[in-house]
Amino acid sequence: MVRDEQYGELGKRFEQYLLDGIPALRKAGYNPFEFLRMIKTTGGVHTAKRLLASAGDTSYGFTKLWEKQKLDTSVEFAVCLPWFRELFTEAEVGRAEFRLTEHRFDLSRIDAVPVPAWCAAPTPEPTPEPPAAPTYRQRVEAEEAAQLARPATSTALTTEAVRSAVFRSLVLERAGGRCENPGCGHPDFHVIGRNDMPVVEVDHVHGLGEGGPDHPANMVVLCPNCHAVKTRGRDAEVAELRKLLAGIARQRHEAAMTGA
Structure with a gap:
């Protein structure tokens, strides 16, 4: 049977x-x-x-x-x-x-009969938390390591420094797209231009041609007017502004590195 x-x-x-x-x-x-x-x-x-x-x-x-x-x-x-x-x-x-x-x-x-364990719907696996976005520190350290692995110049025939797009992006994020000069005549300057990007400029406090590093600790975000003053202003005024911006860049970089 x-x-x-x-x-x-x-x-x-x-x-x-x-x-x-x-x-x-x-x-x-x-x-x-x-x-x-x-x-x-x-x-x-x-x-x-x-x-x-x-x-x-x-x-x-x-x-x-x-x-x-x-x-x-x-x-x-x-x-x-x-x-x-x-x-x-x-x-x-x-x-x-x-x-x-x-x-x-x-x-x-x-x-009223209890559902046996073998046919009860399985407990769904908890949805894994998405990985946390890399922190400012992690992104800086990763870019520093990447810089050590690539040449310091764009070609063998020029001495033009290679600028880091990662560091530029980090400084823009750090500043919230606003001018970091505390003496800016328009402290609330925040204009959005093409590609939905803020109309501001990332500047090296000490220029790369002067030996200044391409690093967030030497970079600030300036509105077009403050950038023009720093670039073409009177010598005494430029020297004072550089000193001020050097402190701003260092402080904001250190604060971002610690998550403060």
């Missing part, structure tokens, strides 16, 4: 559910010898289908369970459990429900 192999893992769980209920039946004074033999011979699902297809309204075992008020241990009850229903046709489930209700069994008791 073919057993329930075609019903897979769910068929095995259904059969085990029926077998697990046998001790309770015996304790209630009913020894389902024939029922147990059918399960062992043809499998739990085949046994249930056979009993549901029987010509009579109920089987002998169902009647005994009804007399002992143990219909919650019947095959019909097991067939109606939500996690086993896919093993049976709609007609078979309907017949099981009909037999239970005809014997005044409250079907809401089926809903």
